[in-house]
Amino acid sequence: MPANRYPIFIQRPQIGWSNTIVTTNTTKDGTTGTFERTMFQSGAASGNAEGSYVDYVRVKSLGTNLATVGRVFLCIGLGDRTVANDNFMLSEITLPATTWTETTALPDFTVPLKIAIPHNANLYVSIANTINAGWQFTTVGGDYVALSPMFVDKPQSNFSGTVTTQNQTRFGTGTLTQVWRSPSSNVIATYLDHIRIKPIGTNVASVARVWINNGGVTTVANNNTLFTEVALPAITLNEAIGQVDIPISMKLFLPQSYNVYVTLGTTVAAGWTFTGIGGVVTPP
Amino acid sequence: MTSSPLFIRTPKVGFSNVITASNTTKTLAAGTLNRVLFESNTAYGSYLDHIRARAVGTNVASVARIFINNGGVTTDAANNSMISEITLPPTSNGTFEQSAQPDIILPLKMVLNPGWNVHVLLGTAVAAGWNFGAFGGDY
Numbered sequence: 001m002p003a004n005r006y007p008i009f010i011q012r013p014q015i016g017w018s019n020t021i022v023t024t025n026t027t028k029d030g031t032t033g034t035f036e037r038t039m040f041q042s043g044a045a046s047g048n049a050e051g052s053y054v055d056y057v058r059v060k061s062l063g064t065n066l067a068t069v070g071r072v073f074l075c076i077g078l079g080d081r082t083v084a085n086d087n088f089m090l091s092e093i094t095l096p097a098t099t100w101t102e103t104t105a106l107p108d109f110t111v112p113l114k115i116a117i118p119h120n121a122n123l124y125v126s127i128a129n130t131i132n133a134g135w136q137f138t139t140v141g142g143d144y145v146a147l148s149p150m151f152v153d154k155p156q157s158n159f160s161g162t163v164t165t166q167n168q169t170r171f172g173t174g175t176l177t178q179v180w181r182s183p184s185s186n187v188i189a190t191y192l193d194h195i196r197i198k199p200i201g202t203n204v205a206s207v208a209r210v211w212i213n214n215g216g217v218t219t220v221a222n223n224n225t226l227f228t229e230v231a232l233p234a235i236t237l238n239e240a241i242g243q244v245d246i247p248i249s250m251k252l253f254l255p256q257s258y259n260v261y262v263t264l265g266t267t268v269a270a271g272w273t274f275t276g277i278g279g280v281v282t283p284p
Numbered sequence: 285m286t287s288s289p290l291f292i293r294t295p296k297v298g299f300s301n302v303i304t305a306s307n308t309t310k311t312l313a314a315g316t317l318n319r320v321l322f323e324s325n326t327a328y329g330s331y332l333d334h335i336r337a338r339a340v341g342t343n344v345a346s347v348a349r350i351f352i353n354n355g356g357v358t359t360d361a362a363n364n365s366m367i368s369e370i371t372l373p374p375t376s377n378g379t380f381e382q383s384a385q386p387d388i389i390l391p392l393k394m395v396l397n398p399g400w401n402v403h404v405l406l407g408t409a410v411a412a413g414w415n416f417g418a419f420g421g422d423y
Contacts, residue, residue: 003328003423004293026381028340029302029415051295051421067382074417076297085319088299088417089338092384115419116295128381144295 009149010053010142013189013253014045015212017225018125020062020134020171025126030073030087033126037222039139041122045255046143049119054141057091057123059109060226061098062170063133068095070135071126072111078120090115095127095135102168102265103205105229116144133170138212138225142253150253152191152279160262162200162271167263172211172224180260180276184215189253192260192278197246199235201270206232208262208272210248215257224261232264232272253281292331292421298322300404302340302413307405312351312364321350321404324396325422331395332402332420337388339375341412346372348404348414350390355399364403368392372406372414 016039025033042052057072070093080086091111098106125137160179167174182190197208209229216223230248237243254260262274300321307315324330337348348370356363370390377385396402404416 004291005288007291008293026377028338028377028412053295067380069377069381069384074297076299085299085301088297088336088415089340090336090417091338091387094382094384115297116292116421117297118295121297128377 006147008050008144009146011145011150011188012046012143013255014040014052014142015138015140015255015258016040017138018136019222020136021125021127022131022134024128024130026128027126028089029084030075030089031082031084035081035124035126038122038124039137040141041120042117043119043143046145048143048145050144051116051118052141052143053116054113054123054139056113056140057111058138058140058227059093059095059111060136061106062136062226063100065098065131065133065135066129067097068127068129068131070095070137073124074117074121075124076121077118100133103207103231105207105231108228136225138227140252150188150281153282154280156190156278156280158276160274162273163262163264164268164271166265166267168265171221172213172226172261173219173221176211176218176261176263178259179262179274182254182256182258184257186282187256188281188283189255190278190280192250192252192254192276194250194277195248196275196277197248198273199243199270200273202237203235203268203270203272204266205234206268207265208232209265211261213259213261215259218261237270290423292423294422296330296421298418300416302415303406304410304413306407306409308407309405310366311361312353312403313359313361317358317403318405320401321416322402322418322420324398324400326399328423329396329398330420330422332392332418334392334419335390336417336419337370337372338415339385339412340415342376343374343410343412343414344408345374346410347407348372349407351403352396353401353403355401
């Protein structure tokens with residue numbers, strides 16, 4: 001095989017998440033204790049053996065929690081998690097105590113990684129203390145497939161309709177409102193640039209939560225991950241003053257069949273609308 | 285002469301084992317070495333982007349020394365060169381494990397000849413240890 005003269009690019013996005021993690025595991029070399037399911041495995045999105053790029057890990061509180069530390073591990077090449085030499089703690093993040101409310105957003109925490117990993121290497125996480133409600137970790141990246149970059153070649157916008165009813169689930173189950181859809185065929189991926197939120201009348205304060213679903217039924221918690229949330233202020237209808245536009249930056253390539261849903265923390269009177277704006281990446 | 289650039293084709297990651305023992309050699313030619321941190325591809329060589337150092341518990345201060353070896357025996361100092369050092373601060377996970385330890389990243393952004401290797405040593409022995417990951421790719 002000749003030396004490679006072209007840069008490599010991801011062409012199959014991969015987004016994977018842990019289940020809700022509540023139980024302590026204080027290992028620092030990844031070899032002992034119970035680990036939750038693999039978040040991200042190189043090649044899982046494409047079936048290729050070219051390796052993957054891991055951009056970042058998003059960490060979200062799923063309720064009221066004590067302070068702890070989150071740890072992100074890399075296991076190389078389908079290695080054995082009981083063998084220290086196959087595992088490496090990539091990073092730690094301080095996770096503060098959190099108090100869940102239905103009118104205020106909890107912060108998004110991000111662990112930037114920006115690393116290329118070889119085929120079959122996988123990421124998993126642990127927390128240092130047993131806590132109350134739990135944390136969820138979501139990894140964003142993609143599989144290397146091609147020697148050309150991936151671009152959107154057709155615009156796509158989806159919108160939710162008016163949302164008024166609360167859904168206080170912490171796991172993305174219950175009644176959800178879809179705001180973005182990745183088709184299951186004839187696309188490589190979709191790109192969701194941002195979600196625009198608008199009030200359509202008088203509302204009490206609430207919080208909007210944005211969930212990514214992997215295409216499985218939303219009633220199964222592990223098919224969903226809380227990606228971000230934003231506080232929605234109390235609104236009083238005014239026919240002479242424009243109400244606020246609330247954009248949520250997403251900047252995500254989503255695999256086939258992945259969908260994005262929204263929920264409200266508190267029921268409101270007039271409602272809010274959500275519009276996803278982005279595009280579609282079609283096969284060559 | 286080539287008129288087109290060379291790019292990595294396959295990502296490569298290497299880990300040290302968890303290192304607790306010291307080896308104060310400045311040439312890599314003496315003492316006990318840890319397992320190779322990063323092995324360059326034997327066909328076209330490799331690119332080493334950065335090394336990430338992670339404490340795995342409570343440690344006294346130390347220094348990590350990074351060496352390259354040209355594929356020859358490490359006991360011959362002429363085959364090795366120290367290319368960088370990282371000051372490693374004392375670390376503690378505390379009683380309650382509520383604060384993260386820092387990621388210590390050494391950017392290298394260097395090419396490695398085919399068959400060359402990268403090693404890491406500690407200057408002072410520590411209790412819990414440090415683990416090192418090297419991130420790059422094969423050409």
